[in-house]
Amino acid sequence: MKDRKILYIEPFSGAAGDMLVAALLGLGADCKRFWKGIASLPLKEKPEIKMAKVGRNGIAALNFKVILKEGHHDHHFHRTFADIEKIIRSAGKLSPAVKKRSIGIFRRLAEAEAKVHGSNVRHVHFHEVGAADAIIDIVGAVLCLEILKVDRIVSAPVALGSGTIRSAHGILPVPAPATVEIIKGCPTYSGAVACELTTPTGAVMLKSIVDEWGMPPAGAIVAVSCGAGTKDFKVQPNVLRVSIMKCPVPQSSGREKIAVLECNIDDMPGEAFSYVCPELLKMGALDYALIPVYMKKGRPGIILQVICRPEGIAKFAEFILGETSTIGVRYRLEDREFLRREAREYETPWGLVGAKLAFDRNGNMMKYKPDFESCARLAKTSGKGYLSISGKIRDHINKRVRI
Structure with missing residues (x-):
């Protein structure tokens, strides 16, 4: 490319x-x-x-x-x-x-x-x-x-x-x-x-x-x-x-195949998820979600959902079976439409801020969002509070991006 x-x-x-x-x-x-x-x-x-x-x-x-x-x-x-x-x-x-x-x-x-x-x-x-x-x-x-x-x-x-x-x-x-x-x-x-x-x-x-x-x-x-x-x-x-x-040219907008892995868990301590989920991202998972559900016998449980590339199905299934209490993992292939994403940094009156921008197939900017970690850090250093500083940062970046 x-x-x-x-x-x-x-x-x-x-x-x-x-x-x-x-x-x-x-x-x-x-x-x-x-x-x-x-x-x-x-x-x-x-x-x-x-x-x-x-x-x-x-x-x-x-x-x-x-x-x-x-x-x-x-x-x-x-x-x-x-x-x-x-x-x-x-x-x-x-x-x-x-x-x-x-x-x-x-x-x-x-x-x-x-x-x-x-x-x-x-x-x-x-x-x-x-x-x-x-x-x-x-x-x-x-x-x-x-x-x-x-x-x-x-x-x-x-x-x-x-x-x-x-x-x-x-x-x-x-x-x-x-x-x-x-x-x-x-x-x-x-x-x-x-x-x-x-x-x-x-x-x-x-x-x-x-x-x-x-x-x-x-x-x-x-x-x-x-x-x-x-x-x-x-x-x-x-x-x-x-x-x-x-x-490097950022990934183009378009359509791709992804894999979705899921399992139902109702017998694992909650703190175990705080170990499992970060490890999934380190292994290359695109995303994960913990979805609360009620299972048989009225027991509260969690659906662990993992999104990855199709070639990663076996790797993630093996990890989930080995690191959680589940005894089975289901998976499926899905199509997804996506916008090209790009990470940038902007100088603001409060400090350096990261932002995520999304573009359509023609290269037109569709959306942008200041990075949470950047806003949280500047909220602490400026003393203005998260909601206040994140709004000011968004307004500041809005003047510098072209949508």
């Missing part, structure tokens, strides 16, 4: 467009195809692009820099969303999918800017993000993702930074208003550096491409790359790290 190709993003020093593009190119995206696509953008600034290997606090990284040619350094292009859409649609070497996704990212950015300034998308004039470098960053990242052909994108929580910044609107708190509007609903934290770590461009790119937020899935890391930020920090490397992982 073919593995899934997962892209894992770690924005512990924030995210900016140039950092993401550099990191994706470092993973092995076809540079020739990338340059052809970017060169086909009809930009008046006629920018030059430079790639260089640099170091950030001792960590090797790639730096992606857009340089304006002489005569354009002091000229600001305050483009509207319609202007940017026209530029992207006019690029002859970009696929329709790259154009559509890039325009969608800019539309999300325009909607955030419009909301922040009390305007509408048509009247929004981009300042910094309307310049050539932002257009190249967004289109370049989308193009890299098409080239890399990843199946899913997962990201760790985003460091936003703190302090204040100077902008076209004066001095603003970090994160900038547009960044806050864009990144709402995503897991974030301030980080260890008092400056702007995540830009509006970086925020909108993560919000638009990430399928899931949290810990990396189980799998093998096959490639790692770091995109360098502009500044050097003393406390940590100013890099955005990305990894390509090969992860």
